Amino acid sequence: MTVFLTGGNGGIGSVIANVLKEKNIEVIAPLSSQLNLLKSFNVDDIKPIDAFIHCAGINILNPHEKINKQELLDVFNINTFSFLELCNKLKINNNGNIIAIGSVYATETKENRIQYVMSKHAMYGCVKTLALEKAKNKIKVNMISPGFVDTALTRKNNSLERINYLNETIPLGMTDVYDIANLCAYLIQNNNSITGQNIQIDGGYSLKGI
Secondary structure (H helix, E strand, O other), X not given: XXXXXXXXXXXXXXXXXXXXXXXXXXXXXOOOOOOOOOOOOOOOOOOOEEEEEEOOOOOOOEOHHHOOHHHHHHHHHHHHHHXXXXXXHOOEEEEEEEEEEOOHHHOOOOOOEHHHHXXXXXXXXXXXXXXXXXXXXXXXXXXXXXXXXXXXXXXXXXXXXXXXXXXXXXXXXXEOHHXXXXXXXXXXXXXXXXXXXXXXXXXXXXXXXX
């Protein structure tokens, strides 16, 4: 079994890659220098795969009045447009799986995150539509939406006081990155009927609206 993974060098992506490899799944995870999602790219040399996981993503914080078009396009190119392009260009075997790593912000929102929120909302719409269009080849398309995961990106965008507050107030605490990786492994190895879904792994964050 072979999986193509973007963002495999990040806090979540690297754990996904390690968990899959431990299960004897081959992981093709090009570095951003090898696959620049901000520009036109070619994946013709990638062999047929059984699953595609899009974990690449950026989150630039700005209030709406300070957003410029190029910055907005950069966020969409990496978070959303490249996901769709790779779904079209990669040779995904019948009965395969596509997983978009989303966010609670695919359905929720917060100040100063309008670009990220827009890109993840759009990704969810893409997932649902692709699920219908890929069904003819028995390819399942789903989104896994983490809440607050203790990664470098989370700590960059939140103060230590905020991190402590989240751990204390989220019903189950911040999400363990291995929960995300293990769900990816389950969907890749066992999923035959789940498609078009946004599976939230957030410790109950979205239930309380913290």
